[in-house]
Amino acid sequence: MHKVRIVQTLNLVNVDNRLDAIEKAGYNSFLLSTSDVFLDMLTDSGTNAMSDKQISKMMVADDAYAGSQSFKTFEKSVFDIFGKKLILPVHQGRAAENILSKTFVREGSFVPMNYHFTTTKAHITINGGEIAELFTPEAMVIKSSNPFKGNIDLERLDNYIKDKGKENIAFIRMEASTNLIGGQPFSLENLHGVRKIADKYGVIIILDASLIGENAYFILKREKAYENKSINEILIEMCDLCDIVYFSGRKVSSARGGAICTNSLALFDRMKHLVPLYEGFLTYGGTSIREIEAMAQGLYETIEENVVGQSPCFINYMASELDKLGIPVILPGGALGCHVDAMQFLPHIPQEQYPAGALVTAYYIASGNRGMERGTISNDRGRDGRDTPADMELMRLALPRRVFTLSQVEYAIDRLNWLYQNRNLIGGLTFIEEPPVLRFFTGRLAPVNDWPVKLVEAYRKDFGESL
Ligand code: F0G
Numbered sequence: 001m002h003k004v005r006i007v008q009t010l011n012l013v014n015v016d017n018r019l020d021a022i023e024k025a026g027y028n029s030f031l032l033s034t035s036d037v038f039l040d041m042l043t044d045s046g047t048n049a050m051s052d053k054q055i056s057k058m059m060v061a062d063d064a065y066a067g068s069q070s071f072k073t074f075e076k077s078v079f080d081i082f083g084k085k086l087i088l089p090v091h092q093g094r095a096a097e098n099i100l101s102k103t104f105v106r107e108g109s110f111v112p113m114n115y116h117f118t119t120t121k122a123h124i125t126i127n128g129g130e131i132a133e134l135f136t137p138e139a140m141v142i143k144s145s146n147p148f149k150g151n152i153d154l155e156r157l158d159n160y161i162k163d164k165g166k167e168n169i170a171f172i173r174m175e176a177s178t179n180l181i182g183g184q185p186f187s188l189e190n191l192h193g194v195r196k197i198a199d200k201y202g203v204i205i206i207l208d209a210s211l212i213g214e215n216a217y218f219i220l221k222r223e224k225a226y227e228n229k230s231i232n233e234i235l236i237e238m239c240d241l242c243d244i245v246y247f248s249g250r251k252v253s254s255a256r257g258g259a260i261c262t263n264s265l266a267l268f269d270r271m272k273h274l275v276p277l278y279e280g281f282l283t284y285g286g287t288s289i290r291e292i293e294a295m296a297q298g299l300y301e302t303i304e305e306n307v308v309g310q311s312p313c314f315i316n317y318m319a320s321e322l323d324k325l326g327i328p329v330i331l332p333g334g335a336l337g338c339h340v341d342a343m344q345f346l347p348h349i350p351q352e353q354y355p356a357g358a359l360v361t362a363y364y365i366a367s368g369n370r371g372m373e374r375g376t377i378s379n380d381r382g383r384d385g386r387d388t389p390a391d392m393e394l395m396r397l398a399l400p401r402r403v404f405t406l407s408q409v410e411y412a413i414d415r416l417n418w419l420y421q422n423r424n425l426i427g428g429l430t431f432i433e434e435p436p437v438l439r440f441f442t443g444r445l446a447p448v449n450d451w452p453v454k455l456v457e458a459y460r461k462d463f464g465e466s467l
Contacts, residue, residue: 026444089285093248183334353428
């Protein structure tokens with residue numbers, strides 16, 4: 001358990017200022033300034049609350065360009081929690097993806113996976129590879145009781161490798177608490193199945209462990225065979241089944257940084273030289289030594305049920321309450337955030353007008369809260385220049401670990417309920433400035449008509465001068 005000892009003041013600006021702010025931000029929540037944001041539900045990346053122990057460890061870090069003692073502490077922690085002894089530190093998760101893709105992906109390579117993540121896909125495709133998302137049919141069911149919607153379809157995986165040829169498979173990628181389908185976990189039974197197939201064909205498994213703590217928590221709670229195991233035992237078993245484990249330290253360890261880890265010296269040696277080239281020396285990897293200490297401590301904290309279960313408990317509460325109100329959300333609740341289904345929320349907005357992006361805009365106007373678009377805007381265009389329609393159009397409302405109170409979650413629910421009653425006022429968006437890669441970060445959009453003004457008018461009618 002925990003109590004809150006450090007607090008930060010938040011701003012809730014009035015609805016006219018919110019309309020101004022989102023207009024200036026090109027209707028892209030990434031481009032909002034935090035001075036205009038009330039509850040920042042953009043992400044959990046680098047925004048989980050740190051513990052007093054993490055902060056105190058940062059103060060005794062051994063700052064050195066090379067050979068830092070703090071790196072030894074980090075190595076020990078990675079070994080104790082993930083069971084891997086060879087570690088390459090990097091400045092964040094996507095830096096690990098750069099090194100992994102540069103090492104293993106070639107023109108004509110294929111990478112089967114349970115589902116893509118934006119930066120992962122970008123790194124694989126930029127190196128000439130092609131991804132295949134071999135999820136099970138349940139993964140796309142918004143309201144479901146399936147506990148493991150992040151499972152990979154083992155039959156599809158086997159057939160895919162047979163079809164493409166094992167020599168063309170760069171690696172199999174499994175993502176813990178699969179981010180873009182609502183933070184949904186895979187089971188250990190499924191991962192054992194993946195291992196069997198990998199061994200059959202002699203291909204390696206790379207595990208994206210950025211959200212592994214929550215996935216292990218869901219295994220503990222939802223997979224019968226593991227109900228009497230500890231989270232530490234589950235984490236070790238997950239990592240033992242994979243040849244390489246990488247993570248964003250911004251997420252899993254509630255700090256900043258990241259790492260690639262393995263027990264194979266041959267694999268380690270293939271990647272090692274890229275760390276000084278792209279990141280920094282092998283004992284700090286482009287992040288600060290203080291963050292190396294914070295990651296080491298943060299990893300130890302991921303084996304505590306109260307730490308990795310906090311965000312899933314709040315998410316489950318929020319998703320269940322929204323469901324009771326008839327608001328379409330991903331069920332069961334997963335990791336990272338509560339995911340609202342914009343396709344059902346806004347059935348009148350076609351995918352070409354980005355319903356998830358429109359919902360994020362409208363929700364910001366209605367609440368001052370910032371969510372993230374996880375739909376077609378988050379997909380880059382295909383080689384033919386056309387939009388790649390997303391499988392799901394989601395507004396993600398992140399609940400970083402130990403950051404919000406339940407009354408703030410109630411506020412978030414209440415404003416979303418108001419918006420749901422006024423959903424017919426919401427219209428679509430269109431791009432006016434569009435970068436060629438990872439367009440969702442910095443692209444600018446505009447509403448297709450003056451619907452945001454109409455939404456503000458409706459808000460004023462119901463809320464008057466109240467914020
Ligand atoms: N893998 C997963 C599953 C992630 O969720 C992220 C980041 C990364 C890799 C990349 O890590 O940001 O440290 O470079 N997810 C953040 C999010 C950005 O908001 O979901 P990074």
